[in-house]
Amino acid sequence: MPLGLRERKKLRTRETIARVALDLFDRQGFRATTIAEIAEAADVAPRTVSAYFPAKEDLVFADQDEICDALAARLDQRRPGETAIDALRNWIVENLPAWEAREPELRTRRRVIESDDGLRNYGRRFHLRAQEIVATAIARDLGGSPDDLEVRMAAAATAAVLDVLGELRDRFHEESAATGDVSSRRDEAIALVDRALVFVGAGVRALRER
Amino acid sequence: MPLGLRERKKLRTRETIARVALDLFDRQGFRATTIAEIAEAADVAPRTVSAYFPAKEDLVFADQDEICDALAARLDQRRPGETAIDALRNWIVENLPAWEAREPELRTRRRVIESDDGLRNYGRRFHLRAQEIVATAIARDLGGSPDDLEVRMAAAATAAVLDVLGELRDRFHEESAATGDVSSRRDEAIALVDRALVFVGAGVRALRER
């Protein structure tokens, strides 16, 4: 189903509002920007903004839900023999090009988030969502429940990698904005996840062996 | 300094407001309870409630800041030779009696938090604060920076124990409300932290040995 014109228009409106909002947030600050301003800049009614984004904060995290869904689907449908963390690494590698393409936007978003306490806080719900997704996948590997302590610890440690990954992008961009060495960035991302793999693997093994 | 009359009165007012608010939240729901209602029940002006608690959510997490401060102080002032996780375990053991005494209140609070999505989300800031505190302490043990991946993973895994600890209290209370076997609860809490110790220790060692 190729998405009717109605759907496309809706998507486009949503995307426009989010884009305009992010730009205003970046220039004026999150708190200092009102819904009314965003509506005007996006050429819609204030009521429409609220219809698309129940909370002002959602304007910033517009696509996080989809990303989490994608991660969940990828981990859930991993092929037999591929561990949860392997799948996570592969998912990251598969998505690096797409993230590259959106780098300016992602950097702006990060800047906006960092600038506001409540916003940074709000974003943690997605971190936790990701952590739960990882926990579910790891639980399947280990044959336990997502509520088991060792599964939780493993998931928490693994999810920590995702944060570092985001920071890595910024650092890279600052250090080697000119070079644009995509492959080394890719390698570093992979190395990161591999370290998580080692850490978690050793931790779980140590608990199991007692 | 034995805290002047002014200070005591202030503390008492603050405590009264928080207590009354928690009760109303538990009976009517968080969203359904207005600041005005809380003010009336606590016999203060609505403006006063906002003066003490900048955000409505703070009414629920009234003491979390102090607890985090206490944890930070305990970890910071641990004696030489006591690792960060040792200190965490000891801190927990030292505080178990105090938590026992407040069990009904803590259970009510947990119930209220679980009942509201935004509230549950809001609470994560304290989880993260604790995680950062642990990260700082672990970084000192390991001689690294709190931003290092391995330190973060270790801290994230360790902080996961704190969540499980909270759930443990509820489960215990349901299973053995009659027995009130405090010592076995204590043992289980200790065992929990010890497993974290094993997990994190093995993980860090594995990363170091490569």
Next chain:
DNA sequence: AGCGAAATCGCAGTCTCTGCACGATTTCGT
């Protein structure tokens, strides 16, 4: 062209939170 559904919008209202100013109380220095 026209009909039904869906998107957009306007309006009114609720609620949280803030800045400011004023009176009352407490504290402190002498």
Next chain:
DNA sequence: ACGAAATCGTGCAGAGACTGCGATTTCGCT
């Protein structure tokens, strides 16, 4: 003990986010 200064509780006014409801417009399809 007494007056000055700090602090607290409070009332008021207002900004801004968000919601429910109903009207209006737009669109897809026949």
